Amino acid sequence: MTVFQATATTPWWSSAVIYQIYPRSFADGNNDGMGDLPGISGKLEYLAGLGIDAIWLSPFYLSPQADAGYDVADYRQVDPRFGDLADFDAMLAKAHGLNLRVIVDLVPNHTSDEHVWFQDALESPEGSPARNRYLFRDGLGKDGNVPPNNWQSIFGGPAWTRIMDNGVPGQWYLHLFDTKQPDLNWDNPQVHTEMESVLRFWLDRGVDGFRVDVAHGMVKAPGLPDWDGQAAMVAGEENTQDPAEHSSAMNPPSPFFDQDGVHEIYRSWNRVLKEYTGERMLVAEAWVEQPERLALYVREDEMQQAFNFEFLLAGWDAGRIATAVENSLAANATVGAPATWVLSNHDTVRHPSRFGLSDPTTFPKGISAEDEQPNEELGLARARAATLLMMALPGSAYIYQGEELGLPEHTALPASVRQDPAFFRTNGTERGRDGCRVPLPWHASRPGFGFSSGALADGTRTSVANISVAEPWLPQPESFARYAADVQVAVAESTFELYRSALALRKQHALGVGTHLWAAAHDPGVGVVAYTNGGISVVANVGEVPITLPAGASVLLASSASAVLNGALSPNSAVWLES
Structure with missing residues (x-):
């Protein structure tokens, strides 16, 4: 067994604590109700003071925002909602000046349907090079009105949509997610060349790495065979009892996830990153149940990290936690890689709320006012304890924004304000991910809790220092007042100070590179x-x-x-x- 062992030249990412920023909900720099890059720049001292090593930004690229930016229309441009390239460069420079590394999201499985490539495909004939960049197929049945196979979208409903060619029903295109997120065809060399070019564009600007969205999803089985399973947003997320059942969500194995061909993609990307100085890195969002399969993504010539979903899914249960730790450390040891730990992210119900449910091992797809409401006090106590349990483990750890404040899920968002496509594609059966994406509270006594300095709770606009301002893009619950940053920073016993102390001691005792x-x-x-x-x-x-x-x-x-x-x-x- 090859055990990961830290040395004097151990790369930064092997033990880093990385803070995930969901840009639209972190901080609003221009008071329009939407978070942005200038807002992030304005809070970097706060993050440096917390003691993290790096930030990871969810997508900020040009996008129609059908799936909150995970539908990219242009990989080389900043969406005007978030600023522009100059704002990004300024944020990056400031972060580096504070000794913070910067990781950006990369979405290679699919583009937006508004991407120039897909628009070209729609205007081009069947069998054209433009269509071959995506997965277009003829339909089945006499009139081609049956989808090419029975695959289902992760967000609910069929994974195929039929297009119109000059007013006549034509081919179908694959979208494992929303209809506005057509899957790229990774059998096409043009796709490989383009994504490597995108990598270089951001590496040339100075980014330190990439979080790869749906890292296990780009390659599909030859022939796109039927599959009777139903993939989940996070592998095993519907399981509520036995951790051994986590594999059930992908049993039998999926023909569109975790195909062996993805590894050659990451070997090529690894070679691209090695062209640059400064220990650039890749972290995989790979929903792979078996730890042994996940470990393949972090072999020496592929990625540097992979999110540990087994640990995230363990819930508040001693046996499941211990099993997840054992499995993760053992599997990563076989490839000589450090483990990566995480409790929450932008796709999951926040763990203080999950841990406050009557069964703290459940993993609901969102919570609404009609569902069981978590015990807020109990959930927070367990969440704080889980943080100490995680932060002393060797390897790298990820913090989701607001986690350092003990922020709970917004569990009473009305349907009228929800924006997650999963909510609409399942007719509300899945509550969706909006509850964990609510804008952060910075100041307990200010409108909008200081997210936008002049936001009004009723949605109207006002003028503060002659600046037009709006309410946050998602409403915040009144309970956020007691979690606001200004009532926690430098306040003894607060969750923020618990995190700050844990991170300081973690560095002091070199726990990230320990045993x-x-x-x-x-x-x-x-x-x-x-x-x-x-x-x-x-x-x-x-x-x-x-x-x-x-x-x-x-x-x-x-x-x-x-x-x-x-x-x-x-x-x-x-x-x-x-x-």
């Missing part, structure tokens, strides 16, 4: 997850009764002020102890 060993107290059967890393012992009580800590143990960091009482660790709590 994980289960401790004697580790006993998932009774709800105890305990391990050591270097000189730090981590104990998490995922059970229902207090557990006795080692006599004379020195508490370095606790998930709450009441975590340790009379030498015992309270339920739903975690501590770091000095060995």
Whole structure:
């Protein structure tokens, strides 16, 4: 077994804490109700003060925003909603000046239907080079009115849409996501050449890496065979009980996900990145159930990281957490790569809310007012404990914006304001991802909680210093006031300060490049997850009764002020102890 071992030349990404920014919801720099690049620039000192190593930006490219920017119309332009290339360059320079690396999203599986390539395809005849950049096929049946196969969209409904050729029904095109997101044909060399050119465009500007959207999805099985399964937004997300069932979402294996051909794509991209100095990196969003399959994406000549969805899906359950840690470390060791840990992102219900459900291992596709409402206090306590459990693990860790504030899901968004295409394509059966994408609260007492400085709660516009302002693009719940940054930064016992302390100690003790060993107290059967890393012992009580800590143990960091009482660790709590 090849075990990853840190050295003096270990690359930055192997132990980095990376903060995900969802640009439209992070900070609004021009007071139009939508977050933007100048808004990000204005908050970089806040992020540097938190102690992170890098930021990852979700898409900010030119887009009709049918799927919040994951439908790209031009990979080399900034959407005017977010600014322009000069704004990006200024943000990048400022981040680098604060010793923050910058990772940008890349969406290579599909484009927008407004991309010039797809518009050319619509105007070109069947069999043309323009159509061959996408997956156009003739329909089945006498009149070709049956889709080419039975594949279903991740967002619900068929994965095929028929076009009109000069007013006559014509071919069908594949879209694994929304109809406005046609899949590219990665059997076409032009697609490879174009995406490598896009990589170089942003590498030349100075970005430090790319998060690759649907990294397991570009290559499809030859012949596009029928498949009776239904792929999920995150592999195994519908499972609520047995972690062994996580494979059920893709059983039998999908003909459009995790095909072996994707690995040659990443070998070529790896070669592109090696043309540049500064340890550029790739991180895969690959919804692959088996850890052994996921580890293939981080072989030495491919990507540098892959998101750990098994850990994210484990929920608040000691056995599932321990299994996810073991599986991830073991699988990555076989290829000599560090692990990558994550609890939430822009596609998932925020973990403080998931952990507050009656079954804290469930993974709902959004929450609405009609659904079970999480126990906010309990969920936050568990989330803080899970943070300490994660941040001491060796490898890299990702934080989703607002996580450092303990921000919960907005669980009462009315249907009238929802924008996620999954909500509409499933007729509301899937509540969608809007609840985790609500704009951040920066100031508890300001309209819009300071996201846009002059926003009014009723949606009207006003004038602040002669600047027209609007309410945030998604409404925020009143509860966000108690989570706002200005009531947490430099406030003892706040979630922000817990994160800041954990990140500082993580660096001080080099935990990211350390070694994980289960401790004697580790006993998932009774709800105890305990391990050591270097000189730090981590104990998490995922059970229902207090557990006795080692006599004379020195508490370095606790998930709450009441975590340790009379030498015992309270339920739903975690501590770091000095060995």
